[in-house]
Amino acid sequence: AQKVTQAQTEISVVEKEDVTLDCVYETRDTTYYLFWYKQPPSGELVFLIRRNSFDEQNEISGRYSWNFQKSTSSFNFTITASQVVDSAVYFCALSEVGLGSGGSNYKLTFGKGTLLTVNP
Amino acid sequence: DAGVTQSPTHLIKTRGQQVTLRCSPKSGHDTVSWYQQALGQGPQFIFQYYEEEERQRGNFPDRFSGHQFPNYSSELNVNALLLGDSALYLCASSNSAGQGAYFSYEQYFGPGTRLTVT
Numbered sequence: 112a113q114k115v116t117q118a119q120t121e122i123s124v125v126e127k128e129d130v131t132l133d134c135v136y137e138t139r140d141t142t143y144y145l146f147w148y149k150q151p152p153s154g155e156l157v158f159l160i161r162r163n164s165f166d167e168q169n170e171i172s173g174r175y176s177w178n179f180q181k182s183t184s185s186f187n188f189t190i191t192a193s194q195v196v197d198s199a200v201y202f203c204a205l206s207e208v209g210l211g212s213g214g215s216n217y218k219l220t221f222g223k224g225t226l227l228t229v230n231p
Numbered sequence: 232d233a234g235v236t237q238s239p240t241h242l243i244k245t246r247g248q249q250v251t252l253r254c255s256p257k258s259g260h261d262t263v264s265w266y267q268q269a270l271g272q273g274p275q276f277i278f279q280y281y282e283e284e285e286r287q288r289g290n291f292p293d294r295f296s297g298h299q300f301p302n303y304s305s306e307l308n309v310n311a312l313l314l315g316d317s318a319l320y321l322c323a324s325s326n327s328a329g330q331g332a333y334f335s336y337e338q339y340f341g342p343g344t345r346l347t348v349t
Contacts, residue, residue: 115273146337154319156274156340202273217264217287219323219338221273 113138115205117222124193125230132188132225134203145179145186146204146219156202162186193229200224233258235324235341243347244312252307252344256324262286263305264338265297266321274321280305281327312348319343 114137124130136145147159160170162179170177174191190197204219236255244250256263262281266274276289280299299305303324309316323338 148340153342154345155342156321156323158337158339161337204273217262217279218276218289219264219266219274220276223271223273 113140113143113205113207113220115203115220115222117201117203117225119225120223121226121228123228123230126195127192128229129189129191130193130227130229132190132201132203132227134186134188134222136184136186136203136205138184138205138207140207142208144206144208146206147177147186147188148202148204148221150200150202150224152199159188190227193227195229195231198227198229200226235322235339237320237322237341237344239344240342241345241347243349245349246312246314248312249308249310250312250346252309252320252322252346253304254307254322254324254341255304256322257339260324260326260339261303262325262327263299263303264323264325265305265307266323266340267291268319268321268343270318277307309346314348317346317348319345 116135119133143164145162149157149159160177167179176189178187202221202224204221206219235257238253254263264279265277267277268274277291277295278288278297279286280297283299294310296308321343322341325336325338
């Protein structure tokens with residue numbers, strides 16, 4: 112069964128600090144996708160990134176970066192020079208699509224989320 | 232380019248009643264998924280519709296049912312409401328056309344419907 116663990120329930124930082132959100136996943140499949148979503152107080156989940164299990168290159172997008180390590184089953188998210196507007200709940204999610212799921216597992220399994228508060 | 236829209240925004244129902252939530256997918260998307268998000272939790276997958284058929288279902292009882300229309304919009308129905316059904320219900324859309332197996336498009340979420348059961 113697939114599982115996503117976000118051990119950090121809440122993180123509070125001061126503006127301009129760097130912050131890393133941890134995500135550890137469990138899967139028996141060899142082909143899967145990992146996602147990060149942001150949920151501001153308005154409630155709408157905002158897609159941030161999708162990464163497949165065969166691509167372990169780290170990715171940087173502006174102040175955001177992601178570190179994917181299959182050896183430790185982790186897909187961590189770092190925000191550099193945090194801003195107040197980054198305050199939100201961040202979710203990591205997993206989708207198994209390989210042979211173990213018959214290539215037809217379309218659901219996203221989410222972690223419980225990390226509440227990030229950036230104080231001015 | 233309209234994103235995913237959901238209606239109503241908020242809803243208050245009494246135990247035992249029935250409720251229908253509605254979702255219009257993002258332009259160009261043909262697949263709709265529904266999720267339930269309890270307070271302080273991550274979203275839980277209810278089911279997904281593609282080509283007007285339920286393609287996959289999560290661990291939810293038969294009280295939860297859905298429908299997809301030819302224009303790709305979708306409805307979520309919940310019968311015999313329980314207090315535990317109080318949650319934010321999220322609709323997500325994606326594009327399955329031409330998508331082979333072993334691939335997962337990102338899903339775009341709507342703002343949700345906040346359901347309160349009293």
